[in-house]
Amino acid sequence: MLERKTDGKSNLVVLFKEGKLMSYPFSSKDYLESYRDFFKVAEKRFAIFIIRGMSKYRGDGVFTGGFRWNGSNFVRHHGRIAARVVYNKGRLVADGGAHWAIINVSELHRISRYKDLTHKIFPKLMKRGYRIYSRPQFLRALKKIQSQKAVFKPVDGFAGQGIIIKEKDKLMTSLRRFNGLLEEFIDTSQGVPGLTPSYHDVRMTIMDGKLVQCYIRVPRHGSLLANVARGGSLHEFSPRRLPRTARHIANLVDKRFKKYGHRVYSVDVGYEGSKPFLFEINDQPGVPHKKWERFYREWHATLLGVLLAADRDLR
Known part of the structure; x- marks a missing residue:
């Protein structure tokens, strides 16, 4: 051995x-x-x-x-x-x-990494999305998009890389390829009461079912992408201020993921009016920065607890 x-x-x-x-x-x-x-x-x-x-x-x-x-x-x-x-x-x-x-185990990793699988597993939590491979498929899917804007993203992208958001009639001219995911746009311009007045996404980090961190990301002026890597700003807030409807989505995701054992991931949602929609799931959330004081030590301690629990289960 x-x-x-x-x-x-x-x-x-x-x-x-x-x-x-x-x-x-x-x-x-x-x-x-x-x-x-x-x-x-x-x-x-x-x-x-x-x-x-x-x-x-x-x-x-x-x-x-x-x-x-x-x-x-x-x-x-x-x-x-x-x-x-x-x-x-x-x-x-x-x-x-x-x-x-x-x-995390392979199935959780795949569902999180491949955005088309996320849509397949959680269709009721998300806006419409269509897996496309070619220009004809793009054109057919575009006709089904009901929002004025549409979103194209790589199937396995991260940190906002490769995401293009345009008016539907202008999107095709911005694409260099058609292999990806075409989604309806989630209009978060009305913000989240008590958290932000405009465009955003809300991230919740979950470790073995526990909500460890929550923060809101806001795009830089003139952008619709809230990723910090794309110039967005990040603001932590107390879980007590997290809307129950957002926590409900996180609970539904974790209910599905619980069967995969010990797990660390984040859930991103955005509010269109009063209704939250799932943006994506990230099975490799970044560690917190020390200047984000609210959850820094708890994040580390909880991650260590997950790793120790996985180790104990082997004995």
């Missing part, structure tokens, strides 16, 4: 996409600071390893080559690393095994 502990502590692998050690997200000072603070707490219970990319994966939760967190820095590790718990921030699609666990 593979040894999945180091110095008496279970091996925790944090898997990121391909790149150098200090590639994204560590290239961001805010993210690096947050991960360091999390590792300082988690190292009391785990031996922590950083892996960059699927090229290091050998199957069955085993990796070769990476970096070990030594309490203050990252030290290159040349040997084999057999994980007990994998925190997947990369492209690994797996379900764990008898002796190792992954956050």
Whole structure:
């Protein structure tokens, strides 16, 4: 049997996409600071390893080559690393095994990553969306869109990349390809009472069914994209101010996801008038920045609790 502990502590692998050690997200000072603070707490219970990319994966939760967190820095590790718990921030699609666990399992990962699957699983929570592959399919789907504006997005995009929002009669001229998802526009211009007066999206971060963080993102002037990576601003708020209708959507999503075991993800919704609609689900929410004081320590502590619970379930 593979040894999945180091110095008496279970091996925790944090898997990121391909790149150098200090590639994204560590290239961001805010993210690096947050991960360091999390590792300082988690190292009391785990031996922590950083892996960059699927090229290091050998199957069955085993990796070769990476970096070990030594309490203050990252030290290159040349040997084999057999994980007990994998925190997947990369492209690994797996379900764990008898002796190792992954956050999140493959089906939750797919539903969250592929926007057409999100529509298929949660059609009553979302505006109309159509999977398209060609110009003729785009034109047929566009006729079914009832909003004045339409949204084109990549099926597996993130951070707002590749999303185009235009008046229906102007959208086609902005597209370089037709392989993606065509959606009705959610007009959030009336805002959310008590939170914002105009365009927005509301994000709720869920860990094993617990609402850990909620904040509202507002687009920069002249934009309809609220992603912080696209210039939007972020404002945390107390869960007590979260509208019950938004929390209801999060509860419905988690009811479906509960069967997938230990889980970490976020739910984005937007209000059109008084009705919320699901924008998307993100199974790899970013760690909080230290300047976002409201949920910083709780976020780290709750994530550690999820990882420890996954580890305990293996025993």
